[in-house]
Amino acid sequence: MATLWVWITGSLVAIVCFLLFFYVYSTWNYGIFKKMGVNGPQPSFLFGNHMVFAKHGFKKADMMLWKEYGDVFGYFTGRTPSIVISDTEILQEILVKQFNNFTDRAVLRGFSGAMNENLSAQQGKVWKSSRSILSPTFTTGKLRKMDPLIKEAADSLVLHIKKRINECNEVDFAWLFGCYTLDVIASTAFGIKVDSQRDPNDKFVRMASKILAIKVNSPYLTLAFVLPILMRPLSKLFNITVLDKEATEFFTNEILKVLNSSEPSIQKDYVDFIHLMMEAHNEDTDYTDGRRGLTSKEIIANCLLFFFAGYETTAASLSFLAYNLALNPDIQQKMYEEIVSVLGEEEPGYDNTGKLQYMEMCIHETMRMYPASPRTDRICVRETEVKGLKIPEGMQIAVPIYILHHNEKLWQDPEKFDPERFSAENKAKIKPCQFMPFGFGPRICIGKRLAITEMKIALAKLLREFILVKCDKTKIPPKELQTGLIKPEDMWLKVQLRSSEESD
Numbered sequence: 001m002a003t004l005w006v007w008i009t010g011s012l013v014a015i016v017c018f019l020l021f022f023y024v025y026s027t028w029n030y031g032i033f034k035k036m037g038v039n040g041p042q043p044s045f046l047f048g049n050h051m052v053f054a055k056h057g058f059k060k061a062d063m064m065l066w067k068e069y070g071d072v073f074g075y076f077t078g079r080t081p082s083i084v085i086s087d088t089e090i091l092q093e094i095l096v097k098q099f100n101n102f103t104d105r106a107v108l109r110g111f112s113g114a115m116n117e118n119l120s121a122q123q124g125k126v127w128k129s130s131r132s133i134l135s136p137t138f139t140t141g142k143l144r145k146m147d148p149l150i151k152e153a154a155d156s157l158v159l160h161i162k163k164r165i166n167e168c169n170e171v172d173f174a175w176l177f178g179c180y181t182l183d184v185i186a187s188t189a190f191g192i193k194v195d196s197q198r199d200p201n202d203k204f205v206r207m208a209s210k211i212l213a214i215k216v217n218s219p220y221l222t223l224a225f226v227l228p229i230l231m232r233p234l235s236k237l238f239n240i241t242v243l244d245k246e247a248t249e250f251f252t253n254e255i256l257k258v259l260n261s262s263e264p265s266i267q268k269d270y271v272d273f274i275h276l277m278m279e280a281h282n283e284d285t286d287y288t289d290g291r292r293g294l295t296s297k298e299i300i301a302n303c304l305l306f307f308f309a310g311y312e313t314t315a316a317s318l319s320f321l322a323y324n325l326a327l328n329p330d331i332q333q334k335m336y337e338e339i340v341s342v343l344g345e346e347e348p349g350y351d352n353t354g355k356l357q358y359m360e361m362c363i364h365e366t367m368r369m370y371p372a373s374p375r376t377d378r379i380c381v382r383e384t385e386v387k388g389l390k391i392p393e394g395m396q397i398a399v400p401i402y403i404l405h406h407n408e409k410l411w412q413d414p415e416k417f418d419p420e421r422f423s424a425e426n427k428a429k430i431k432p433c434q435f436m437p438f439g440f441g442p443r444i445c446i447g448k449r450l451a452i453t454e455m456k457i458a459l460a461k462l463l464r465e466f467i468l469v470k471c472d473k474t475k476i477p478p479k480e481l482q483t484g485l486i487k488p489e490d491m492w493l494k495v496q497l498r499s500s501e502e503s504d
């Protein structure tokens with residue numbers, strides 16, 4: 001009997017000690033912002049302030065907290081502290097001038113399976129080496145060679161509308177642009193021809209929607225954010241990742257098929273990323289000489305990343321742009337006139353769409369209002385003082401792109417669609433870090449020029465044929481989906497054939 005009591009008492013003491021230790025461990029950091037002189041919401045045990053973000057998403061939560069606490073505030077995801085900075089001068093220091101102390105990005109390390117070793121997640125010298133290998137993939141010469149792939153997808157977009165227009169002249173552009181950018185990324189990243197507009201049941205299309213169906217407020221993701229110390233080993237043990245298993249396997253096999261094929265690279269009249277990366281294929285991971293190649297794991301991870309980073313972001317930006325044009329017919333007309341006068345009968349491509357300056361102003365203004373990524377981030381890799389703020393090593397810095405784009409102190413009447421903000425004259429007045437839909441500094445989006453070219457080619461082809469008009473189904477303002485991105489739930493607009501309009 002006595003031994004039983006000893007055992008029960010011992011177990012109770014052990015449990016109490018463990019809970020005490022766990023409580024102290026979980027809340028240990030909670031005083032850090034006070035020490036730094038940084039304001040912020042009170043964290044609660046275990047979750048920190050994560051539930052505000054899980055409930056409202058980054059865009060809304062950032063905005064709410066910024067209104068309450070100002071340009072620099074701190075919050076906790078579980079026990080991990082992050083500072084949200086929307087002061088453009090501090091951001092310039094972090095993103096550009098002192099970049100060497102803020103080289104890394106905060107990622108859910110260990111939860112992304114095949115995506116773990118991609119450029120966006122890589123750190124320090126490994127990232128630097130990969131970035132210098134991958135950057136040439138996005139140069140002017142290479143993008144020019146991707147023209148045929150983009151044009152083919154854009155032609156399919158126009159054809160799809162033309163075919164439908166007699167039955168129904170209302171189109172969900174969120175869906176249609178999703179198909180277009182999926183076709184582009186399938187061919188430019190994977191070297192695969194897909195016509196998702198004609199065949200929504202194509203396996204590539206089905207798997208794409210599966211792999212991207214990650215809910216920000218899913219219980220798994222919440223636990224991964226809040227308790228990474230517990231979830232990382234469990235995820236490894238049970239092989240659980242944030243990505244859908246079947247879809248990841250499908251894409252990995254597609255990439256491996258190309259990697260293992262004997263087809264010599266770059267012998268076609270166009271190029272795709274996978275073949276360009278194969279030129280740098282090298283399983284050696286020794287960094288002693290600085291530069292090295294890409295392992296097969298990295299090639300797979302980067303292909304998946306290009307897909308993730310380039311598909312929905314570009315589709316969302318195009319959808320919001322179509323919305324802005326439908327609601328502002330004068331601006332749409334001006335854009336059309338520019339297309340006619342600059343391109344004439346020429347096929348739109350990388351080179352000549354570069355001359356469509358008014359179109360670029362409209363793209364920028366749309367991406368200011370609706371930046372597909374509401375925020376980006378960096379990690380402080382060594383203690384650094386920035387404009388009087390002492391940032392400790394390991395601190396996550398959130399860069400709230402949406403706030404920067406909607407700050408009334410930086411933009412007059414920020415909710416108004418006004419492309420003139422980006423005219424040659426006005427553009428010069430925009431401060432560094434005030435506008436950054438693609439991020440800023442050495443870690444800026446690598447696919448920026450591809451995305452802009454893709455948008456311009458689609459718009460030039462579309463507006464030559466059609467006029468976009470709002471209809472009863474158009475949601476004003478657009479209703480956004482609750483994901484990590486800013487993207488519309490749908491974007492119904494009416495299309496009118498330009499030739500019939502002009503002959504009226």
Ligand code: HEM
Pocket residue numbers: 119120121131305306307309310311313314317371372373375376377436437438439440441442443444445446447448450451
């Ligand atoms: C409208 C479309 C797009 C938007 C709004 C967008 C936005 C962004 C943003 C905000 C970042 C973070 C940059 C930073 O931290 O400073 C980023 C990074 C990145 N994007 Fe994009 N992106 C788009 C299209 C693309 C495309 C088409 C690709 C590739 C095919 C791509 C590939 C990447 C990669 C690889 C990174 C990580 C770069 C690094 O860490 O070195 N993105 N993007």
